[in-house]
Amino acid sequence: MTNRRDFIKGVAGTVTGVVATAGLSVQQEAVAQQTAAPEKASALPPTHYEANMEKGVIPDGYTEEQAHHYFVQSPGSDFMVDVVKGLGIDYIASNPGSSFRGLQESISVYGGNKKPEFLTCLHEESAAAMAHGYAKIAYKPMGIAVHGTVGLQHAAMAIYNAYCDRVPMMIFAGNHMDANDRRPGAEWSHSALDCIKLVRDFIKWDDIPLSLPHYMESTQRAYKVATTPPMGPVAIVVDGHLQEEDTHGKVPAIPPYVPSTPPHGDMGALIEAAKLLANAENPVILAGRAARTPVGLEHMVALAEALQAPVSGDGRMNFPSNHYLSQGGRALVRQADVILGLENRDLWAQINSMRDLVHRTSSRVARDDVKLISIGSDDLYMLSNYQNFQRFQPVDLDINGDAEASLPFLIEEIKRQMPKARFAKLKDRADKYRESYQKGMEEERIAATLGWNDKPVSLYRLSMELYDVIKDHDWSLVSQKSSAQNLWPMTRHYHHIGGSGGAGIGYELPASVGAALANREHGRFSVAIQPDGDFLFAPGVVWTAAHHQIPLLWVMHNNRAYHQEVMHLQRMASRRQRGNNNQAKIGNVFEDPFINFAKLAEGFGVYSEGPITNPDDLAPALRRAAAIVDSGMPALVDVVCQPA
């Protein structure tokens, strides 16, 4: 019977043969690869001990056989780290686990704990949601390392959110495939025939590599799949033996990673879309996850201005909020003769409305004769079990392709096809929307005054006191935007990061940490308006922010409840003509006792203030906390707020 060690040797021998055909020895190839690798992706120089081990020097006092018994010269996980470095993955967020202990050691020691750096997380869900938030600022995936069984189960909810939100993530799941070598006990309960099965309904791709060449190819492929729109999480199983066995330096060359270009909409269809839009009387743009990058944001402005068409939607930071074409409301859809949807999460719900009554009725909001154009990549990858794809909306022109990648051509084609006779109408439209924008902003200011001096603090008051503190910083809202921030001028691609995607609670707090980490290298001031219920799922990530010195200001939106559920229960009680406020609170509120978030944060080593109930106390508290964030550390201000 072939044992594991012999099997690995056999694989190494096969690799040797493959590489040798290229004219270089395995070691020469490996050295050449190390030399050719980008500077930021290379490992640190080995220590004296490591160098000796790599050369095969037997430590003093050991025979060759003893050394072979006790020591590993070049573990497989070192090579795994080289592959990760080659992809430019800067962080691996993880709660440590024995099924990937080899990989963890290689990241920490062989890789020097830099690019990737191991981020200490206190829950796998925190690790995955940190990766989610990080990618929305960094525009590239973070890795997470989890037990393939117990860790992946913890992480599953956050992975689902990332999948729904079309955010890339590299999952490395530890497992032990060979039953012959499993230690009794945990190594069995932490192993699975197919550990990724648990999340396969909401990731894009996965593999179980059985050799290091297989690992290298699949990890590069996984990265490519994850970062090609529609983006999403991918998973690679890292087998325990593959991590820990000695490669004797015989590893394959790592080819440079070349990303795929994003899929582009069909040119003929884009020409037809441009024709419809250029000749429209009232074109409207509904943007979902349209802008993925700073360039995407610029293209959105160019598109809107080419058409003088209003832009609605804030699933992502798609459009500057202080631009006169930033508009909202059902009236836009109602009067539109051509609607352009860009990467919409739910186009049906924007064209129609459904009422949450006993009999759920829906009605069409848009005109019957409206021309609907959709550009998006969602249809390019869709799984059937989880229904996050939303209701089917028939359209007149359905263009499969990444909206951001398709915009430059669409913009140029609109300019080319715009009839000269339309120029006067464009100016009229611009004037109309400038006027409605000013009116809308004035209405926002009036809405903000309502409850201005209330206790608990109104959300508008909290929002505007906060903005006054951060406005002179290069700020980034690393939480979901609400209407209370409608007066904030959001102009840059990092000014807000959108929501969770899957509406799985527990996303906001860790995602804010991940996004703040990505902001840190740019010197940005990260701020999150943090819901209380969300905070409580895995609050340990507050410690992670302190430990890794991630500057971030959390301002608690503490309404002492899962308030949405309070409203749902009231709706049920009213529908059934029974019960009132007290019944609606059962199971939904945090009282008897109230939760003290400031003390929780303090316990995790984070500066904190609160709970604040008097709005006049907000500004000084926020300024003190902001000073802590300016010094490079996180801080939290607990504010007891109005409910919704």
Place this chain on the structure above:
Amino acid sequence: MSVNTHLFARHILYPLFILLSQLAWPAYAQEKTFDFHGEINDADHPTGYREYVENGCWQCHGFQGQGMAGPALAPNPLPYEAFAALVRKPVNVMPAYSPALLSDEQMRRIHQYLQSIPKAPDPDSLPLLSVE
């Protein structure tokens, strides 16, 4: 008490007291409301506040009717007839409150509470709302 003293009290002191107490009311009343899951002491709140809270209106419309998940109800609430019609037969997503759940008297008192909510400050008087 002399006639002059009585007149002074009736026409000067009492109106002044009412005026001052009305001016002071929002701060006084709201001080008691921040513990919003606690017991309501009627003496601390205007008429109708108890009904407003106990029937869950605050959940969508805020404790001062300022709105957020639902539309703002105050200041300047709808006339009672329109308000009552919408409570009984809402046109949108708001749940209907039948007489079995909310009596006419309770609804009237809620409306009374909404009417008592003071006017919001002028946005121009709040520097924080002057965002460029």
